[in-house]
Amino acid sequence: MLHLPTPDATAKLLASLLGRPVKVGAGKVDDAKLTIAGTYRSGDIANAAMCLMDAGFGAYAGAALSLLPVAVATGYVKKGRLEEDILDNCGEVLNVCSRLFTSDDQHRVTLDTRHFAPEPLPPAATALLAGGKRLDLVLDIDKYGSGMLVLAVPG
Template sequence: MSATPLPSALDVRELLEGLLGREVAVATGGPMVDPGSTDGALVAEFVSDQMQLAAIVVMDVPLAARSGASIALMPSLASENAVGAGELTDVLLENAGEILNVMASLFNAEGAPHLRLSAVHPPKAALPNDVAGWVLAYVPRLDLECDVSGYGPGNLSVLVV
């Protein structure tokens, strides 16, 4: 069995566009999304069938709010209010969690371990020690600047641990 693959920026863009039903501009070389920042970040854990942590996706509050509003066809004002307040409403958090759940498909390649979403940690929540040590580590990772058409920009980090 081979290692869990790191998806390409193209794979991430195509998945987001398919889910959101709108264009998403994606640029590599974005900043590492830091859950310890003032607004925090949404952190998703992906585990193998043996319950081993294998991948992490970190979404800043602006991207979580904007993609969460977009997938539900909510007005962009709903996401802007969340971005301005620096926190996600329950609806936006749930919607962003659904996007993260589908993102598990980015890691599931033939011959690689099957991964599934195990947990989503809301912004400013304490992270488990095994996750906290990885989110800013120099491991195979993809740090992206994303811009959801009609909603706005945000940042996303995808890591394979």
């Protein structure tokens, strides 16, 4: 069984990827706003873990990854969904987040599927949100903005 990372380990990995500080902020995650999901496979096990985020975190992280202006990301946040020019970057963030679930005694964890609004979240995401172990975070990306991120594994 996979384990959840700590908030600090999550912020550290994302800061390394994005090349700027990422801080764990205060706030509550609103599940209804989680519109982006990545499901992860571990060995033969599908849906072994999941990473969900709102449009804010997806937009700011995607923009920071390729140094797009913050105004571009803010435009996506206002729309509530991402478009092609930033989806690949957001997908890369999901891909790198697989490392958060990997440990020395576990199988390799890889990104299996990606889901972006307006596509509905997969049923496995709803099930993990309701009954799995989860780490809810509000993360602030320096000079970009903040958003919600949830990491989940089966209970």
